[in-house]
Amino acid sequence: MTWPTTTDTGAEPQPAGDGSPRRGSRWSWQRIREDAVRIWRTPPWRRGRIIAVFAVLAALPLAFHRLVPNTPGNWGSFVETFLPWAGLVVPVLLVCAAIRRSWTAVAATMLPILVWVTMFGGFFMPGRGGGPHDLRVVSHNVNAGNPDPARTARSLLGANADVIALEELPEGAWKLYNTVLKDRYPNVQHEGTVAVWTTADFPMSKAEAVDVGMGFTRALRTMIKTPKGDVAFYAVHLASVRFGPSGFTVGERNHTIGRLAQALAVETAPHVVLAGDLNGTTDDRALRPVTRYLRDAQDAAGTGMGFTWPESFPMAAIDHIMYRGMAAADAEVLGSTPSDHMPVLADLRLS
Template sequence: MTATTEPAPSVPDRRAGTWRRGRVIAVFAVLTAVLLLAHPLVPNWAGNAGSLLETFLPWTGLLVVPLLVAALVRRSALALVSLLLPTLVWGGFFGGRLVDQREQGGDLTIVSHNVNDENADPAGTARALADVGAQVIALEELKKSEVPKYEDALAAGYPHHSVQGTVGVWSTFPLRDTQPVAIMPWTRALRTTVDTPKGPVAVFVAHLPSVRVRLDAGFTANGRDGAVGLLADALAAESAPRTVLVGDFNGTADDRALAPITARLRAAQDEAGDGFGFSWPAALPLARIDQIFVSGVRPVAAWTLPATGSDHLPVAATVAF
């Protein structure tokens, strides 16, 4: 009688399994990368969805975190490798902002702050801004009855100033040709010339209309977008070789709605900052809606300041001529 041998049972290749598991996670990783790369294609006709996404675009990197946890739980090599794609794309967009790009020196330091018309301590806010030692201080959302408090607190160090509507500028250097800029039915923007020892600088201060997120209307930014166009027209008519635009834009430099401005001026924080420079809300900053844009000068440092009595953080930048 001939003995027969049965084939040995096959042993599953566990290494191969790690490349088969986690396909759904890998798909979501690819979609996250596509969302980052193709965010300009997200339409604005549906509740300004594209602008809303771009307002918080840096935070899309957090989508990788739950996907990474899921990949580790599933022990999926496929998912882990796929997560490199959104990580690299995010790094390409925002990695440079994680590096300290600030330098020493510079010719002019500017501070901009939405002081909040409900600020309980205008004088203390003004003194905190003056302590920075900037040559120019721009304020937005000034309440008419509180303006004298800011004037008194800044009078000693900033002998030159002008308030136009709800925005104002204080300077250690002389100001001239100051006038309101029409971006809304009431005055929320101004333009002035600061005569520095190294030459004049055109300074614009603006406070664009507020935006809201509503279930029935989406991202209500149409009023702001209209004001952006009017402000861009004023910038296009500017003949000064050096221009600085500061204020509360209720939008980030990544938002396509600000393209008429960012096509002409650069964000100081992106070129000379240390981090993202988030400025709102002050208690837990999530977006940089307070901006300092420049043209004809080189940013050498940009940063946010400690909280005051406002719901915004002040922002500052030093530029070189």
């Protein structure tokens, strides 16, 4: 004969008198302690395998960003516009690897680090840029709603440029900037929403509008005379991009890229400079019709990533000074102005 058990009688087990979770409870403190000890005693090479997988996956869009499809939603262009920021996943992976005490995860995280350094590390190497130059160019999208054009113009004077190109000027607004610039930059040419100023040592020909297909003028071409030869100079503001429910909307921007590329394709001048807001980075595949003809000064000689937009927290290098038949001696992003973009500078050497 056996005595009745709790099971035999159907009675429910009672919780411990102190209210603590039962031993078999899923969330008992003992179970948590046991799991922690088990994880702690797991050999390091066996820990963090999931983190290692994520590390490998993080390296793929960096190394093979050209394979990211652009349809639907133009995600390829979106990834390439903000490509350097993919490196932010590395600190997260390293923290997770440290928590797991996993050398496997640490070793796997070296892959995205290696890829990122290979692609962008050169921009932070000492000794980039420097040496003599023949032409200093400043370009700035001043923002149509700029609350203080005079202060913006004064801030650009400190760069001691030979040429200043401004974009996104409302109709007639070039006169507001000219009031400040005219004493040092007596030569000015303007078309639509763009304008170019040069010092007395660098006279310009009359500007001609460049049609980038927007229904109003957002680009011009002029010839600038320098002691080492004439330079065909383009001031350009391409169409903007948008991000919404349908994805990264770049159709109008890409159309203006194509129209600008057509103008560059027939350009015969041996020395060419293009300055302006292209609303795209040189990593963006959509800009290749332009970059096939011109090289970006920041990529060639600048230090750092060259982010210019938005001014409050720059995340993308969409403002450029590009060239052909010349060499970049130096390039940099200048300090903030009342605009929502940062100005850019390039020192160019005519070959």
